[in-house]
Every structure is written in structure tokens, then in C-alpha cells.
Amino acid sequence: MTQSPTLSRRSQSSAPSQPRKSRRRGADARAGYTFLLPWLLGFIALTVGPMISSLYLSFTNYNLFDAPKWIGLDNYTTLFQDERFLQSVGVTLNYVVVGTPLKLAAALAVAMLLNSKRKGQGFYRSAFYAPSLIGASVSIAIVWKAMFGDSGPVDQGLSFFGINLGGWVGNPNMTMGMMILLTVWQFGAPMVIFLAGLKQIPADLYEAASMDGAGPVRKFLNITWPMLSPVIFFNLLMETIHAFQIFASAYIISNGEGGPAGSTLFYTLYLYLRGFSDFRMGYASAMAWLLVIVVGIITLIFFKTSKSWVHYSGDSK
Amino acid sequence: MTTTATPVQSTPGTTSADYNPKSESVTAKRIKSAIFHIVALALVAMVLYPALWMIASAFKPNSEIGGANNALWSSNFSFDNFATAMDGIGGVSTLTFFTNSLILAVGAVVGTVLSASVSAYAFARINFPGRGLFFGMMIATLLLPFHVVIIPQYIVFQQLGLVDTYVPLLIGKFLAADAFFVFLMVQFMRGLPAELDEAARIDGAGHVRIFRSIMLPLMKPALISTSIFSFIWSWNDFLGPLLYLNTPEKYPLPLALRLFVDQTQSSDYGAMIAMSVLALLPVLVFFLVFQRYIVEGVSTQGLKG
Numbered sequence: 123m124t125q126s127p128t129l130s131r132r133s134q135s136s137a138p139s140q141p142r143k144s145r146r147r148g149a150d151a152r153a154g155y156t157f158l159l160p161w162l163l164g165f166i167a168l169t170v171g172p173m174i175s176s177l178y179l180s181f182t183n184y185n186l187f188d189a190p191k192w193i194g195l196d197n198y199t200t201l202f203q204d205e206r207f208l209q210s211v212g213v214t215l216n217y218v219v220v221g222t223p224l225k226l227a228a229a230l231a232v233a234m235l236l237n238s239k240r241k242g243q244g245f246y247r248s249a250f251y252a253p254s255l256i257g258a259s260v261s262i263a264i265v266w267k268a269m270f271g272d273s274g275p276v277d278q279g280l281s282f283f284g285i286n287l288g289g290w291v292g293n294p295n296m297t298m299g300m301m302i303l304l305t306v307w308q309f310g311a312p313m314v315i316f317l318a319g320l321k322q323i324p325a326d327l328y329e330a331a332s333m334d335g336a337g338p339v340r341k342f343l344n345i346t347w348p349m350l351s352p353v354i355f356f357n358l359l360m361e362t363i364h365a366f367q368i369f370a371s372a373y374i375i376s377n378g379e380g381g382p383a384g385s386t387l388f389y390t391l392y393l394y395l396r397g398f399s400d401f402r403m404g405y406a407s408a409m410a411w412l413l414v415i416v417v418g419i420i421t422l423i424f425f426k427t428s429k430s431w432v433h434y435s436g437d438s439k
Numbered sequence: 440m441t442t443t444a445t446p447v448q449s450t451p452g453t454t455s456a457d458y459n460p461k462s463e464s465v466t467a468k469r470i471k472s473a474i475f476h477i478v479a480l481a482l483v484a485m486v487l488y489p490a491l492w493m494i495a496s497a498f499k500p501n502s503e504i505g506g507a508n509n510a511l512w513s514s515n516f517s518f519d520n521f522a523t524a525m526d527g528i529g530g531v532s533t534l535t536f537f538t539n540s541l542i543l544a545v546g547a548v549v550g551t552v553l554s555a556s557v558s559a560y561a562f563a564r565i566n567f568p569g570r571g572l573f574f575g576m577m578i579a580t581l582l583l584p585f586h587v588v589i590i591p592q593y594i595v596f597q598q599l600g601l602v603d604t605y606v607p608l609l610i611g612k613f614l615a616a617d618a619f620f621v622f623l624m625v626q627f628m629r630g631l632p633a634e635l636d637e638a639a640r641i642d643g644a645g646h647v648r649i650f651r652s653i654m655l656p657l658m659k660p661a662l663i664s665t666s667i668f669s670f671i672w673s674w675n676d677f678l679g680p681l682l683y684l685n686t687p688e689k690y691p692l693p694l695a696l697r698l699f700v701d702q703t704q705s706s707d708y709g710a711m712i713a714m715s716v717l718a719l720l721p722v723l724v725f726f727l728v729f730q731r732y733i734v735e736g737v738s739t740q741g742l743k744g
Contacts, residue, residue, distance in 0.1 A: 147566075153646040154567025161558035161577065161621060164614025169580055172591035179590065186594065232482065240475055248730050249483045251737065252490070256722055259675040260693040261715035264700060265493045268708055275492055307486065311737055318738035359582075367584055370677035374697060390586055398682065403590050410587040417584050 173414075180408035185401045197408035207409070209384045210392040213298070217388065218365040221302040226357055228309040233316035234346070247317065251310035258308075263374035267291055270300045291375065294385040301386060304371055312357040319353035320346070351432040359424050363417055369394070389413060497521065497713040520713035528698050531687045533714065540674055540691035540718075543608060547673035548666045550612030551620050555665060556658065558615045559624030560650045564636060574625075580618045593682055607683045608676075612669070620665045623736075627661035628654060664736035667729050671722055692718040 155162070180197055182190035201207050236246055256262050270276050272289035280287055290296035327345050336344070347354075372380070372388045380387030380395070389409070397406030500515050527533040561567070562574055596607040615621050635657075636649045644652070655662075677693045684690055687698060699714055726733060 150565055151567040154561050154565040154570065157557050157561035157565060157646065157650070158567075158573065159557075160554035160613065161561075161615040162573070164554070164611060164616045165573075165576065165580070168592065168611055168614060168616050169583070169588060172588035172595075175591040175594075176587055186597065235475070235479065235482075238475070240472060242476065242479070244730075246479050246483060247734055248726075250486055251734055252726060253486060254737075255671060255726055255733070256490075256675070256719055259719065259722075260677055260696045261493075261719045262489070264696065264711055264715045265489055268496070268712060269489060269492060307489070310486075314734055314737045363582055363584070367586065370675075370693070373677070373681075374700065377701070378697075393586055394678075397590050398593075403594070407590050410584070410590065413584050414587045417582070421582055 176407040176410055179404050180411050182404040183402075184404040184407075186403055187401075190404065193404070197405050198412070200405070201408060201412070206384065206387065206392060210380070210387045210389045213380075213385065213387055214366060214368075214389040216298055217301060217305070217368065218362060220298075221305045222358070222361050222365050224302065225306045225309050226312055226354070226361060228306055229311075229313035229357070230316050230350075230354075232309065233313045233320055236313075236317060237320040247314060251314055254308045254311035257304065258368075258370055260370055260374050262304075263371040266300065266304055266371070267375050270296075292382055294381075294383040297375070297382065297385040301368075301372065301375070305365065305368070312361060315357055316350065316353060319350050323349045348433045352434055355424070355428050355432045359421065362420065362424075366390075366413065366417060493712055494716060496709065497716045499709060501707060501709040520709040521717070523707065523710035524714035524717055528695060528702060529687050531690070531695075533695070533717065535688060536690055536692045536695040537717075539689060540693075540721075543605060543676075543680075543691050544670045544673040546605065546609045547612045547669045550609060551615070551617060551669040552662055552665055554613050554615035555617070555620040555624055556655065556662065557650070559621050559628055560646070560654055562621070562625045563628035564649070564654070565646060577618050577621060581622065589678075589682065596683065602683055603685045603689065604683075605689075608679050612673075617669065617672075620669065623665060624658065624661050627658060631657055660732070663729075663732055667725060667732060668736065671725060674722060 179190060181192060181194055183193050183196075184190040232250060236243060236250075253262075268274055270290040272292070274289065277287065277289055287293070287296060290300045323345065327349070328341055331341050331345060367390055368388055369390045372386050372391050373394075376382075376386040376391075378391075378395075380391050390413075393406050393409045393413075396402045396409065497520055498516050498518070500517065500519070525533045527535065562570065562577070592607070593602075596602055601607055611617070631654070635653050639649050639653055674691075675693065676691075677697075680691050680694045681697075684694060687695070690698065696711075696714060696718055699711055
């Protein structure tokens with residue numbers, strides 16, 4: 123840090139004296155930290171500080187009114203005997219493991235359909251993207267609840283085909299399907315990213331493959347998938363992390379209770395209920411840290427396994 | 440919907456009179472194109488159905504929503520639901536909720552644009568010890584689940600007596616806590632030629648001048664994307680206001696909607712949906728006006744919806 127060779131390349135031509143160079147460096151350091159100040163303050167006060175204190179709180183009993191009482195690992199051991207906690211883990215994993223791949227498959231399929239020079243591209247892209255912008259809002263959660271309710275349009279539409287499921291909202295076996303449809307509905311954001319990636323794949327690769335007699339499946343497996351793998355990786359990572367944090371829709375659809383029969387008791391919803399309804403803030407902090415650890419491990423696994431299937435070649439990003 | 444037509448220009452030189460193998464491929468192309476548009480439009484109709492249903496229901500009398508009458512459009516078209524929705528809840532007019540949402544969203548835009556652009560300038564353009572380390576940490580916060588900080592943050596704001604004010608909801612925006620926007624601006628600034636600041640430096644300009652007179656004007660596209668997304672995210676935010684606001688007079692629209700749902704308990708679906716439409720209206724208007732910026736922003740920066 124004392125003699126950075128990359129520093130003040132610009133002053134080399136004027137052959138400055140040593141003191142001037144270091145004065146510039148000192149000025150740069152001062153300016154750097156001054157400009158960084160907003161982020162640095164936020165990072166310390168709103169991220170690092172709270173993370174450390176929630177780690178501490180996770181080892182205590184704390185209800186916001188009395189002083190925190192150290193209880194060691196009790197919160198963590200209690201978690202694994204807490205049936206509602208285990209249920210919330212199951213609900214969330216189910217949602218992440220089924221919903222995310224479905225959403226990405228829909229995104230990729232539609233992106234491939236749209237990846238041509240036909241007219242109307244802009245319109246289709248925008249129309250498919252629109253749900254991503256509003257899908258997580260309270261308004262859409264209300265609409266979803268009404269649509270999937272007793273004799274709502276979904277129930278009626280299915281009855282027309284002789285499928286009588288009744289309302290999905292009140293049926294513990296159907297609520298997950300409804301939540302997954304809500305996330306799949308928002309396939310537009312990853313689709314737009316896929317589309318940008320598909321446009322980067324050189325067309326002559328496909329032409330050469332056609333000459334060699336490759337069909338659409340071979341072309342997909344041998345060209346599209348490997349060439350698109352960095353984008354697939356990015357979307358998979360971001361969507362997975364995102365899916366763990368679903369909150370508003372689950373809260374609204376279940377009236378903030380996670381029902382019926384705990385079928386929409388998502389992890390973050392249970393965390394919220396424990397922390398801000400029961401005021402068991404130590405317990406909720408333990409849940410929060412467990413989530414960080416799990417998301418961290420998943421991110422790590424993604425990066426480790428990515429070496430075997432993600433190809434970074436040339437200038438494709 | 441103006442793009443549904445599928446005009447295929449016939450190649451010049453091919454008159455309709457003389458048969459030419461080329462015209463066959465033109466027909467084949469036209470059929471293929473028609474199939475593409477039929478499939479794509481069918482998908483669009485499916486995807487947009489919930490939005491259409493929402494808008495149509497808002498104009499229907501209560502008895503017809505989810506009743507035996509399954510038609511999307513009702514003949515009993517009326518604005519009654521909107522009138523009920525505008526009345527508000529518990530003596531607070533819906534206009535107040537709108538104003539609150541607007542204050543929060545505008546505050547979020549101003550705070551985010553200011554703090555993210557300044558911080559991004561430090562990351563992208565100034566050489567200082569520790570820059571790489573801090574940049575890595577900023578990227579790490581992108582992946583960090585937000586829930587790990589909400590409990591301690593709440594405790595601190597509670598002890599400072601700031602619960603039920605907008606401070607907890609806005610302070611993060613002024614401290615560049617949405618790392619995504621900092622990252623977006625860093626990426627954008629790195630794409631601007633370094634010769635610009637070098638020339639300005641030789642002319643004796645300091646970082647403040649370079650930032651204000653050179654960087655900010657050139658960063659307009661990034662600033663616009665940031666403004667649009669921070670506005671919409673703030674407008675749709677539910678968890679933040681749910682944690683910190685207790686007085687209905689201070690509620691933004693998403694919280695007001697929840698209150699509305701709690702109080703009406705599905706007895707007045709029409710008004711509930713009308714209010715949902717009203718709450719989404721600014722987002723929809725934003726989307727129609729700034730479509731290009733929004734979709735481009737997503738495809739180049741990987742911004743989330």
C-alpha cells in the first residue's frame with residue numbers, strides 16, 4: 123500500500139518530484155474516503171453493526187423490553203424441535219426447489235421463442251416483463267387471492283374442464299401451487315436477461331451446426347446451453363436467493379398467519395411472527411443467522427459446481 | 440397492439456406474374472411468422488390475464504366478481520368501487536395514503552441517486568487504499584438476505600424513538616444501502632473514457648469538479664434507471680412500512696391495502712380490487728412511459744423487477 127505502481131500514471135509525463143506524487147496520493151485517499159462516506163456509514167451502521175448484534179442476540183433471550191439474557195446455543199437447539207419452524211423450512215424449500223427451476227425454464231423457453239429478428243419484439247418483451255415489476259406487490263397478492271378463491275376465475279375455468287378443486291386459497295394442498303404460479307408468472311425479468319445473452323451467441327455457430335446436420339435438440343445442448351451458461355448461472359443464483367426471501371405475497375394471501383394449516387408459513391413470515399408478534403427477538407435472530415448461513419452455503423456450492431458447467435469463453439459475459 | 444400485423448416485404452424484382460422459387464420461401468416465411476405471432480400473442484394473453492381481470496373486476500358490481508357471471512367485462516360497468524376505495528379506511532382518505540407513498544418514493548429516489556452516485560464515483564474513479572476490499576464487501580451485501588439486519592435495526596430505531604416516523608425507511612436510501620444501485624453506477628462509470636478525468640485533472644480540476652461537471656451529466660442513463668427502479672421498489676415496499684409504521688395517517692398504500700383487507704374481510708372484493716388498481720396505477724404509468732429504460736436496464740444490468 124506504500125508504493126502503488128499503478129498510481130498517478132498521468133503525472134509521469136511531467137516527471138514530478140517525489141513529494142508531489144505522494145501529495146497527490148494523500149489527496150486521493152482523502153477524496154476517496156470522503157466520496158465513499160455515505161456508503162461506508164451505511165455499511166457500518168446498517169449492515170455490519172446490525173449483523174454483529176443479531177449474532178449476539180441469537181445467543182440470548184430478548185423481548186425488546188428486558189435486557190437480553192445469555193442462553194448460549196439454546197435458540198438454535200430449540201429451533202430443531204420447533205415443529206412450526208421445521209414446517210416453514212419445508213414450505214420454503216419446496217417453493218425454492220420447485221418454483222425457481224420452473225420460472226427459469228419458462229424464462230428460457232420464451233426467450234428462445236422471442237430470439238429472432240421478427241417484428242413486435244419490443245412489444246412482446248415488455249408485455250412479458252410487466253408482471254415482474256408488479257408481481258411482488260400487495261395489490262397483486264390481493265388479486266391472486268381473489269382469482270384463486272372459491273368460485274374465482276381459476277376455479278370456474280377448471281370446472282369448465284370438469285376439474286372441481288374448489289378454491290385454492292383455503293386448501294392446504296393447493297396453496298403451494300398457487301404461490302409457485304405467482305413466481306412463475308414473473309418469469310419476465312430472467313427472460314429479458316436470457317434474451318440479452320442469446321443475442322450474444324454468434325449465428326455462424328448455428329449455421330455450422332446445421333451444415334453438420336445437427337437438429338434443434340443437439341443445437342440446444344451443444345451450443346445454446348454452454349454459450350448461455352454464465353447467464354443461466356447468474357439467473358439461477360439470483361432467483362434462488364430471491365426466492366428464499368418471499369414475504370409480502372405470503373403475508374397478504376394468508377392474512378399474516380401462514381395458513382391454512384401452515385401451508386404458506388414461509389421462512390421469513392415465521393421469522394417476522396416470532397420477532398414482531400411474539401417479540402422473541404433472540405429466537406428470530408437465530409433464524410435470521412441460520413438463513414444467512416444457508417444462503418451462504420448455497421452460494422458457495424453454486425460457485426464450486428459452476429466450474430464444471432459454466433463456460434466463460436471469449437467475450438461472452 | 441399495433442404490432443400484430445406481420446408484413447413481409449416481397450423481394451424487389453419478383454413480380455407476382457412470373458413464378459419464382461423465391462416467392463415460395465416468402466410464403467413459407469410468412470406462415471412461420473404468423474405461427475410465431477399466434478403463439479406469442481396467446482402467451483401474452485395468458486400472462487396479462489390476471490392484470491386484465493383485475494382491471495375488469497374493479498369496474499364490476501360486487502355480486503359479479505367470482506360469481507356465476509364469469510364474463511371478463513360486465514354490462515353493469517360502474518365506478519362505484521373506485522368511489523368506495525377513495526373513501527379510504529378508518530377516517531383516513533386514500534389520498535393521504537397516496538401522498539404518503541409519494542413522499543416515501545420521492546425521498547427514496549433523491550436519497551439513492553445522491554448517495555449511490557457519490558459512492559460509485561469513489562469506487563470507479565478514485566485510487567485509495569482499501570478500495571478493492573470495500574468493493575468486494577459491497578458486492579457481498581448484494582447476496583445478503585435482508586432479514587439478518589431487520590431485528591437489530593428495529594431495536595436501534597426503537598431506542599432512538601424513531602419508530603412510526605419515516606426516518607428508518609429513508610435513512611438507508613441516503614446511505615447507499617441498496618448496493619445494487621451503487622454497483623450499477625460503478626459499472627456505468629467504468630465504461631466512460633478515463634481520458635476525460637485525466638484532461639480535467641491536468642486543467643487543475645479536483646474530484647468534486649470532475650464528479651459534478653463531467654461524470655454526473657454523462658451518467659444520465661444510469662441515473663434515470665436508478666430513479667425509476669428506486670421509485671417502484673419504494674412504492675411497492677411492504678415489509679419496511681409494516682415494521683415501522685403504526686399510525687394509519689402515516690401509512691403508504693401497501694399498508695393501507697392490508698388494513699383494507701383486514702377490515703372488509705372479503706365482503707367487498709370490488710372496492711378492494713379497485714384500491715389495488717389505484718395502488719398500481721403509478722407503477723403502470725411509469726412502465727408505459729419508461730418501458731425502454733426499464734427493460735434495457737434489466738437486460739444490461741441484471742436488475743430485478
